Amino acid sequence: MRLYAEVLRVPGLARIIIVQLIARFPTGMYSLGLLMHMEHEHGTYTAAGIVLAAFSVGMALAGPFVTRLMARFGTVAVLVTTTVISVGALYSISTLSLPLWADVLAGAIAGAAMPPITPTVRTLYPRMVPQRLLSPLFSFDAALQEIIWVFGPVLLVALVAGLGTGPTLFVVLVIQAVGAALFILSPEVRRLRIPPTTRKLGRVLRKPPVLLSVVVSAMFIGGFSAVEAGVVATFGEGALEAGIVLGVSAMGSLIGGFALGGRPITPWSVAIRLTIVLVGMAIALPMTEVVGLSIALFIAGLGTAPALAAFSAIIAGTVKFADTPEAYAWIGTGQLLGAAVGSAVAGVAIDAIGGVGAVWVAVVMVAIAAAIAAIFRRHQPDLRHGIGEPPETAPVELPR
Known part of the structure; x- marks a missing residue:
């Protein structure tokens, strides 16, 4: 806890952490919100x-x-433009009764225009804290973001129960608009200067640690997306039980993030943390009631924030500053593609055999992620001695 206290004493850092958490809060609601609303609209x-x-x-x-x-x-220009387009597309989904092809198109536009909050803030962090505090900061951030997954699902299912799926999705997009505005107005964000990179788009993927992080995180997040769908299918649309189970899992992640945040990153760290997730998901397979699923997914959650923090530390420790926004974006791309595959396969499995089918999908995806991380551990950096100083780059003006 001493390291976390030292992190929070950095001028302006506590404020930027809070603001970016608000801006990212809808990410804990959109997956379930879209899943529930589209199932309600289209029937499957x-x-x-x-x-x-x-x-x-x-x-x-x-x-x-x-x-x-x-x-x-x-x-600022990119954040404002993407926010306006994304909110507009989501507004059409939440308020209009559209054919499936139109909802798919609107969903694709909304996703493509989602403001890049996470790459922005993770690019900003190394400019705000000493390098020896970066690893604890990434763990602290990964743990705190689980607040999104604790309160997001519970709030979503409560709103669906009271308002219905369409109005609830509208509330979520309002939260996105307000949160993005607060983030954009932050002095640290307005004054952030990212130097242009000399590399072509995608060249950063030639770095083995980056490519490995993209692939492993894709399978890992795909597994959790499948579990989300399975929990919703098990308890039914708008059931408070679904939000409780997912919230308990997020609480496990919150605790795991704080507990392991001070531990250095080694080549084995990702594999070990994903194995914890795998054990929890395997325990969840025979569970169909709230208590059993909550315990199993709490165990799985203990490895979630530590694994996400490890990915962030690996990028910060192996990629030049000018290339870090793209590297973090590729991590996000991998996670989102994994979520897409996990959601789609889980949907088919649910229609075929029920909620347990989605949990089987999750177990397989996380097992593959853990195996890849273990087999290719030599391509992961050893950060036990800390994350080195980033190269010189354009200055970032921070408020005095």
């Missing part, structure tokens, strides 16, 4: 999974390109 989880997959794929394909635009047109 397969259709809902297709729309959610389009949203995720749109986000994934556009992410690396959009982040590079921040160096060319400025961080």
